[in-house]
Amino acid sequence: MDKVPMTAEGYAALEAEIKHLKTVERPRIIKAIAEAREHGDLSENAEYHAAKEQQGMTEARVADLEDKLSRADVIDISKLSGNQVMFGATVTLIDEDTEQKVKYRIVGEIEANVKEGKISIGSPIARALLNKHKGDVVEVSTPGGGKSYEIVKVEFK
Template structure:
């Protein structure tokens, strides 16, 4: 079975790499140190510090494995090389809500990078799915938890 590729921007890939490096070069040694200090306190069965450090080690190693997996499956897309008149992965899309006239700008990114506070929405989100393939001036109907909303695409950018 082929591994599913995970689309992500160059920036998102770099952020995951930095986090992986931190977990391996800072967290791992710190936890190993904590385990050996706790071990020095004697009886391991009663030793809360030892058990906490071992648990932290397990969690850290699980995070390392998860990040390595995501990075190995990353399909890195350099957004600066993209262009075009239709919405696709990596596009920054300026919209206006046709009911409220409220303007919003979203960048369409991979699932792992999505962060609504930064205006980054996942390629698999309902809004992104409604926008994909559309052009400037088109309307997109999106079903949200608050009901159907209609957006007009004001601009598509590749910065």
């Protein structure tokens, strides 16, 4: 069983999602199944089959999230410091071709969301950044070709 690295924030988000699925979604689905059963013949009851399918997907999601929480390796970013890029670091980069600034926080796979500036520790850019320091230039292989970034800031917040 591999440990799943995540921030305390990511752990709390998973706990909240499990709570929502168990306290809101489960009862709603159970009610939908009960209502569909009242319509009679279950073999041709689309509402019943849809509710049962949704119940299966919800239970699978709960099991998956609980598995990830049980294997969680929560890393307290507030205790990290320095100028070396590692898990939990927020890194400011400058694209050497376009001079555009980007900012990424390196998080666990489960928490990754590029729109929020959070990239997975397993992503190509995060792998290229790991163990580098402010001022270093990194080459990242992307589907569109290679990109060069200069690390201008490493912070833990």
